[in-house]
Amino acid sequence: MKISRFFISTQKDDPADADVRSQALMLRAGMIKKHAAGLYSYLPLGLRSIRKVEAIVREEMNRAGAIELLMPVVQPAELWQETGRLDQFGPELLRIKDRHDRDFVIQPTSEEVVTDLVRSEVRSWRQLPLNFYHIQTKFRDERRPRFGVMRAREFTMKDAYSFDRDFEAAQISYRVMFDAYVRIFQRFGFEFRAVAADSGAIGGSLSHEFHVIADTGEDAIAYCEGSDFAANIEKAEALPLIAARAAPTQTLQKTPTPGAAKCEDVATLLGIPLQQTLKSVVLAVDGDKPGQAATIVLLLVRGDHAVNEVKVSKLAGLASTRMATEAEIVATFGTPPGYLGPIGTVHPVRVIADRTVANMSDFVVGANAVDFHYTGVNWGRDLPEPEVADIRNVQAGDPSPDGKGVLSICRGIEVGHVFYLGTKYSAAMGATFLDDKGKSQTLEMGCYGIGITRILGACIEQNHDAKGMIWPDAIAPFTAVICPIGYDRSEAVRQAADALYAELIAAGVDVALDDRGERPGVMLGDWELIGVPHRMVISDRGLAAGTVEYQHRRESAPTVLPLAEASAQLQ
Ligand code: ATP
Ligand code: MG
Ligand code: MG
Numbered sequence: 001m002k003i004s005r006f007f008i009s010t011q012k013d014d015p016a017d018a019d020v021r022s023q024a025l026m027l028r029a030g031m032i033k034k035h036a037a038g039l040y041s042y043l044p045l046g047l048r049s050i051r052k053v054e055a056i057v058r059e060e061m062n063r064a065g066a067i068e069l070l071m072p073v074v075q076p077a078e079l080w081q082e083t084g085r086l087d088q089f090g091p092e093l094l095r096i097k098d099r100h101d102r103d104f105v106i107q108p109t110s111e112e113v114v115t116d117l118v119r120s121e122v123r124s125w126r127q128l129p130l131n132f133y134h135i136q137t138k139f140r141d142e143r144r145p146r147f148g149v150m151r152a153r154e155f156t157m158k159d160a161y162s163f164d165r166d167f168e169a170a171q172i173s174y175r176v177m178f179d180a181y182v183r184i185f186q187r188f189g190f191e192f193r194a195v196a197a198d199s200g201a202i203g204g205s206l207s208h209e210f211h212v213i214a215d216t217g218e219d220a221i222a223y224c225e226g227s228d229f230a231a232n233i234e235k236a237e238a239l240p241l242i243a244a245r246a247a248p249t250q251t252l253q254k255t256p257t258p259g260a261a262k263c264e265d266v267a268t269l270l271g272i273p274l275q276q277t278l279k280s281v282v283l284a285v286d287g288d289k290p291g292q293a294a295t296i297v298l299l300l301v302r303g304d305h306a307v308n309e310v311k312v313s314k315l316a317g318l319a320s321t322r323m324a325t326e327a328e329i330v331a332t333f334g335t336p337p338g339y340l341g342p343i344g345t346v347h348p349v350r351v352i353a354d355r356t357v358a359n360m361s362d363f364v365v366g367a368n369a370v371d372f373h374y375t376g377v378n379w380g381r382d383l384p385e386p387e388v389a390d391i392r393n394v395q396a397g398d399p400s401p402d403g404k405g406v407l408s409i410c411r412g413i414e415v416g417h418v419f420y421l422g423t424k425y426s427a428a429m430g431a432t433f434l435d436d437k438g439k440s441q442t443l444e445m446g447c448y449g450i451g452i453t454r455i456l457g458a459c460i461e462q463n464h465d466a467k468g469m470i471w472p473d474a475i476a477p478f479t480a481v482i483c484p485i486g487y488d489r490s491e492a493v494r495q496a497a498d499a500l501y502a503e504l505i506a507a508g509v510d511v512a513l514d515d516r517g518e519r520p521g522v523m524l525g526d527w528e529l530i531g532v533p534h535r536m537v538i539s540d541r542g543l544a545a546g547t548v549e550y551q552h553r554r555e556s557a558p559t560v561l562p563l564a565e566a567s568a569q570l571q
């Protein structure tokens with residue numbers, strides 16, 4: 001790009017009303033222009049970075065098997081009525097009427113529309129799994145739009161939606177997206193962390209946020225160096241300890257072999273006081289191979305929050321040891337089926353009964369394993385409150401709820417979010433398919449967002465200095481810039497700069513040539529502010545000695561190179 005034919009509009013001083021550095025720098029560098037609270041134009045320079053962010057996200061989504069489409073920004077309110085979100089969403093949802101007085105919303109996300117699409121287009125299990133995504137404008141009437149593009153009202157999001165035949169398959173889709181997100185944020189060169197999160201207005205039961213670590217982040221994250229515990233503090237009411245773990249990758253074959261054991265037997269065998277057992281739920285009995293001693297996983301559950309996990313091997317003497325080939329929950333206690341999916345290193349657990357039970361005495365666990373029946377004790381009365389991982393008020397140095405070390409606290413900017421939704425939307429909207437036996441089943445869903453435009457702000461928060469932004473190569477508005485000193489005056493400088501530029505363009509380098517003829521101080525200051533990572537200065541003085549000056553944006557002084565090496569240095 002020749003800058004004389006591009007549009008650059010930099011300002012010398014910070015704008016008065018910027019809340020954070022990224023916002024001030026983006027405005028000063030002319031990457032964005034503010035029109036009203038939370039409403040921005042992305043100027044040509046900013047749009048170049050946005051397109052690069054989109055390209056990487058698109059590449060990794062496609063690689064992960066997601067399929068791109070485009071859904072409308074304006075959506076019929078009836079669809080939102082079907083799921084109840086028209087009422088639930090509150091004032092963040094922008095509602096409008098058309099000329100016929102019909103109600104519409106401007107999409108803050110697209111669960112309703114994608115579910116409407118899939119319920120009419122997908123018929124058979126053979127079409128599954130499916131994951132549709134789009135990169136599209138969103139509108140949220142944020143209570144306090146601020147921090148520039150990080151909390152705008154109109155912004156760009158990549159949102160993906162997975163559809164699966166059953167819980168196991170949905171967990172795999174979730175895991176595939178989780179891994180794709182890790183790759184995406186690695187490619188941006190971010191220091192980031194995946195943390196357990198509340199699922200908020202989107203709904204669903206399992207979710208992780210991806211946070212760029214930055215002091216200006218709006219969210220506080222508690223994490224444990226000694227384990228994989230990490231959770232968003234401000235969102236966390238009582239997070240399941242298991243949620244910060246990686247989702248499972250293995251699935252088990254279904255070979256139901258009913259077995260039965262008494263609650264008391266298990267309690268005795270495991271050495272757990274009966275009282276304790278009463279407020280716990282055995283979720284899975286599982287082993288790798290038939291005949292192998294089973295591993296039993298106990299999740300202590302209260303309400304819909306798992307609060308502890310005990311793994312015990314060697315269940316010799318119980319019927320369950322014979323059924324070591326699979327693990328299934330037939331019911332969950334006080335929590336929607338599906339919630340208890342990923343349980344860390346243990347095999348995934350499949351919910352085969354679509355019901356929750358109200359009483360411990362009704363509780364039956366593991367089609368292939370242990371039947372838990374308890375009578376005589378009134379569940380829930382006179383029992384001590386079980387512990388929950390309530391980390392809202394934790395301090396650095398407090399013990400980690402998983403008992404594996406102490407907590408550290410840092411601040412983060414949420415740039416991505418993955419949710420396992422279960423059948424929340426598909427059930428409400430009647431999105432079903434015919435399974436391999438011809439039976440109608442409700443689709444299992446997940447949804448996965450990345451804040452495309454927020455990523456720019458988050459990146460700058462992590463990468464800037466007193467002079468301006470410092471872009472990673474992957475998403476810099478230009479990867480390299482040629483800064484000729486005296487382009488308008490010196491024939492030698494102009495020729496050398498043009499030749500280098502032509503060579504780099506031919507080699508496919510995303511290079512800018514600053515041919516504006518600006519004074520050196522202004523020109524170099526502009527590119528330091530804009531934060532292009534690689535810069536080559538060409539001057540008469542250098543050319544007389546056959547040299548140019550290369551400087552990476554993170555370096556404090558240039559390196560003098562032979563002119564002949566200039567092109568190779570930038571490729
Ligand atoms: P936040 O907690 O910051 O309000 P959110 O949890 O409401 O975000 P999600 O519904 O999870 O956001 O949307 C997915 C992604 O969209 C977020 O992880 C974030 O990167 C981005 N995003 C959400 N709200 C905004 C906004 N107002 N401006 C820019 N990006 C946003
Ligand atoms: Mg929000
Ligand atoms: Mg959030």
Ligand code: MG
Pocket residue numbers: 209414416417
């Ligand atoms: Mg979120």
